Amino acid sequence: MQVAETDAQLVARCREGDDDAWRELVERFSRYVYAIAVQAFRLPQSDAEDVFQEVFARAYVNLPKLRDDSAIRPWLAQLTRRLCLDTLRASAREQVGDLPEPSEVDETITNLDEALALHEALAGLPDNCREILDRFFARDESYRSIAEALDIPAGTIASRISRCLVKLRSELEGRNTPLAESGG
Amino acid sequence: MHNYDEETLANLLRTLPTPPEAWVKAAQEIPLARRGLDDIVERARADQAFREALIADLERALEGAGFESDPALAEAVRARLSL
Numbered sequence: 448m449q450v451a452e453t454d455a456q457l458v459a460r461c462r463e464g465d466d467d468a469w470r471e472l473v474e475r476f477s478r479y480v481y482a483i484a485v486q487a488f489r490l491p492q493s494d495a496e497d498v499f500q501e502v503f504a505r506a507y508v509n510l511p512k513l514r515d516d517s518a519i520r521p522w523l524a525q526l527t528r529r530l531c532l533d534t535l536r537a538s539a540r541e542q543v544g545d546l547p548e549p550s551e552v553d554e555t556i557t558n559l560d561e562a563l564a565l566h567e568a569l570a571g572l573p574d575n576c577r578e579i580l581d582r583f584f585a586r587d588e589s590y591r592s593i594a595e596a597l598d599i600p601a602g603t604i605a606s607r608i609s610r611c612l613v614k615l616r617s618e619l620e621g622r623n624t625p626l627a628e629s630g631g
Numbered sequence: 632m633h634n635y636d637e638e639t640l641a642n643l644l645r646t647l648p649t650p651p652e653a654w655v656k657a658a659q660e661i662p663l664a665r666r667g668l669d670d671i672v673e674r675a676r677a678d679q680a681f682r683e684a685l686i687a688d689l690e691r692a693l694e695g696a697g698f699e700s701d702p703a704l705a706e707a708v709r710a711r712l713s714l
Contacts, residue, residue, distance in 0.1 A: 470659040481650035503658035562646035584644035612637045619635055
């Protein structure tokens with residue numbers, strides 16, 4: 448089990464030029480940025496890749512300008528949103544009428560905020576639970592591949608997942624705020 | 632306290648798929664790439680022959696200096712040196 452560094456602490460280390468902190472920051476927010484591009488804006492993979500790289504390139508350059516280190520998540524969301532819109536507007540494939548409704552985007556991002564906070568709550572679980580839940584739900588791996596990767600019997604995967612979800616719920620019940628309000 | 636049943640938790644866990652590993656790795660290497668860019672710019676300012684080579688054929692000059700072909704790097708060098 449590990450105690451996760453807060454977003455603000457991580458950003459502070461990035462500002463100091465700590466490459467390990469930058470790698471951790473990318474790891475922490477990569478799914479979030481990716482999900483905004485492909486779920487909220489439904490970008491094809493090639494455009495999503497361009498947006499993904501540009502978001503982190505701009506984040507790296509502009510991190511010193513971030514006024515509130517704990518606001519990294521909404522800042523990245525806004526940056527991703529802006530770049531997705533630029534991409535859609537610039538694309539000859541899309542007409543302006545095809546742009547997603549801002550309210551739909553807001554709703555999707557709110558859901559992603561909740562999902563990211565839940566993902567961060569996984570850090571409070573034992574390593575084996577974190578790994579099995581992530582592989583099954585987020586990476587969409589089969590029982591067999593999880594069993595092979597973790598060297599455990601395939602027949603026990605379902606019950607392990609169920610037990611780990613119970614642990615995750617217990618972890619959440621130890622928090623005082625709903626997921627969407629947590630983080631940083 | 633919010634009540635997160637197992638189905639809700641499972642759905643939320645599914646909501647954040649992992650991006651391709653190569654994308655994440657490339658983003659994680661941004662500091663290294665930026666330092667490479669800084670090195671090129673510094674050398675171009677200090678070394679007239681290198682600067683002229685960059686002006687003549689930027690991609691070839693970069694490859695000659697040991698940098699892999701990278702349109703983003705080339706574009707960044709152009710911008711930094713106003714080529």
